[in-house]
Amino acid sequence: EAGVTxxxxxxxxxxxxxxxxxxxxxxxxxxxxxxxxxxxxxxxFLLHFVKESKQDESGMPNNRFLAERxxxxxxxxxxxxxxxEDSGVYFCASSHTAGDTQYFGxxxxxxxx
Amino acid sequence: GENVEQxxxxxxxxxxxxxxxxxxxxxxASNYFPWYKQELGKRPQLIIDIRSNVGEKKDQRIAVTLNKxxxxxxxxxxxxxxxxxxxxxxxxxxxGYSTLTFGKGTMLLVSP
Numbered sequence: 001e002a003g004v005t006x007x008x009x010x011x012x013x014x015x016x017x018x019x020x021x022x023x024x025x026x027x028x029x030x031x032x033x034x035x036x037x038x039x040x041x042x043x044x045f046l047l048h049f050v051k052e053s054k055q056d057e058s059g060m061p062n063n064r065f066l067a068e069r070x071x072x073x074x075x076x077x078x079x080x081x082x083x084x085e086d087s088g089v090y091f092c093a094s095s096h097t098a099g100d101t102q103y104f105g106x107x108x109x110x111x112x113x
Numbered sequence: 114g115e116n117v118e119q120x121x122x123x124x125x126x127x128x129x130x131x132x133x134x135x136x137x138x139x140x141x142a143s144n145y146f147p148w149y150k151q152e153l154g155k156r157p158q159l160i161i162d163i164r165s166n167v168g169e170k171k172d173q174r175i176a177v178t179l180n181k182x183x184x185x186x187x188x189x190x191x192x193x194x195x196x197x198x199x200x201x202x203x204x205x206x207x208x209g210y211s212t213l214t215f216g217k218g219t220m221l222l223v224s225p
Contacts, residue, residue, distance in 0.1 A: 003156075031211060042117070043157070043202060043215040056212060091157070098211040099145065106156040 002026065004105035006092050012111045018080040021108045023092030025074070031055075031095040032075050033102060034067060038088040046090075049075060050098070082112045115140040117205050119216025127224055132193050134219045136203035137185040143205040146179060146186045147213070152199045160201075161188070164208070193223045 005024045013019050025032045034046040046065070047057040051072035060067070064083070069075040079086055089109050093102040116139040126132050136146075147162035163170045163177045163186065170177050174193075179186040190197055200220050204213040 033211070033213075035213075035215075040217075042119075042217045043204075043213075045212045045214070048211055059212075095211070099206075099208045101147070101159055101162070102211075102213060103159075104149070104157045 004092055004094050004103055006090075006105040006108050008108060009106065010109045010111075012113065013082055014113055015084055016081045018078065019082055019110060021077045021079075021090050021092075021110070023075045023077070023094075023105060025092070025094030026103055029094035029096050029103075030072070031098055031100070031102075032069060033093040033095075034075070034077055035091040035093065036088050037091065037107075038085075043091065046077075055098075079110070082110075084112050086110060087112045115143055115205055115207075115214040117203060117214050117216045119203050119219060121219060122217065123220045123222070125222045125224065126193050128193060128195060130193055130223075132190045132197070132221055132223075134188045134201055134203070134221070135185060136187070136205075136216050137183075138205040138214075139184065140205070140207070141181075141184065142207050143214075145206045145208050146177070147204050147206075148177060148188050149202045149204065150199045151202065151218075157202060190221075193221075195223050195225050197221060198223045 032049040037043045045059040048055045049069045089107040092105040144165035149157035151157040176189045203216045
């Protein structure tokens, strides 16, 4: 079974630019999560999709972040415009049902210069 | 909301020694506690988890203990090997709510 995949693996952008991160969950997993780890700190929850619906977006830092999951398959996380403090590793995870084991992707390392 | 504290932040042991990583949580409603291992450049992988209806769970060289009264849980690794070197994260969540609240991670270094 293929695991969670994320694209790109790395992204370096200038402050003010836009970046879109993509996550493909494990096939059949209705639950998709986005997390972020800023260097040296904990992995922090951003939001949770159940199929195409946002179940919980309480962790989204501000309105510069927009997450979508059209069709309930892959998800995108867009940061526009990017700020220096947005740098970090963005992880996606998926689970079959809520409360099940969450399987993580390899992450996208975002650097904003 | 939930807050998870994890200690130590770094831990160096000799191969064959035991390693213990401790976490405390604040929300008494939390009832699911997974541990993830992240090797350098790789994804976090679940290595063991425990639910609040048990006090201890073992899987070969790793074990997790849970003290609900004190609101703390610990990861124990026995007979450590160099391949155990990684960052370990503890987390807590409330079943059915899914959101994982993570500790800051412990970098474990096992020297041959």
